Amino acid sequence: MNRPLSASExxxxxxxxxxxxxxxxxxxSQLEHLQVTPSRCPCGCATLCFQLIxxxxxxxxxxxxxxxFFDDAGLVAGIFLYQSExxxxxxxxxGLEGEAPKHLPSESMLRSIA
Known part of the structure; x- marks a missing residue:
């Protein structure tokens, strides 16, 4: 069953x-209607799948x-947000230097790729 996004998400x-x-x-405008699906990546990373109500x-x-990019315990990791149609x-x-992180970063940790 889908759930609402947490405050940090x-x-x-x-x-x-x-x-x-x-x-x-x-x-x-879609953010207030967004939910997290129960789908999980098999590797156990913090990746989230969304569905609009x-x-x-x-x-x-x-x-x-x-x-x-962000620093994950001294290793470089990445995060991207995407849409479809x-x-x-x-x-x-x-993960770029190790396994994919098992937690989401805070926005203060993020650095632009460009």
Missing amino acids: MSLVRWMLENGVPEASAFL DHDPAPPGVGILGDF GLLSGLEVY
């Missing part, structure tokens, strides 16, 4: 939309809205 996604690619801010799941596809659909966390 909501804050992180909002920050990523406000600081991502120019068109990312157009997705801010009263919408079918977003179709496959990845349109990146924000892509950032106009629907916010997920937040991917990945």
Whole structure:
């Protein structure tokens, strides 16, 4: 069963939309209707899948809205927010120097890739 975003998840996604690619801010209106699905990555990372309330799941596809680096216990990791066909659909966390992090970073930890 889907669940609402936690306060820290909501804050992180909002920050990523406000600081991502120019068109990312157009997705801010979806934030209040966003839920986290029970889908989990098999590796146990902090990746989240989203679904808008009263919408079918977003179709496959990845349109990146924000892509950032962060320090995970001394190792470089990455996180990106993505959409598919106009629907916010997920937040991917990945490791660059080690395993993918098992927790989400705070927005204060994020650094632009560009």
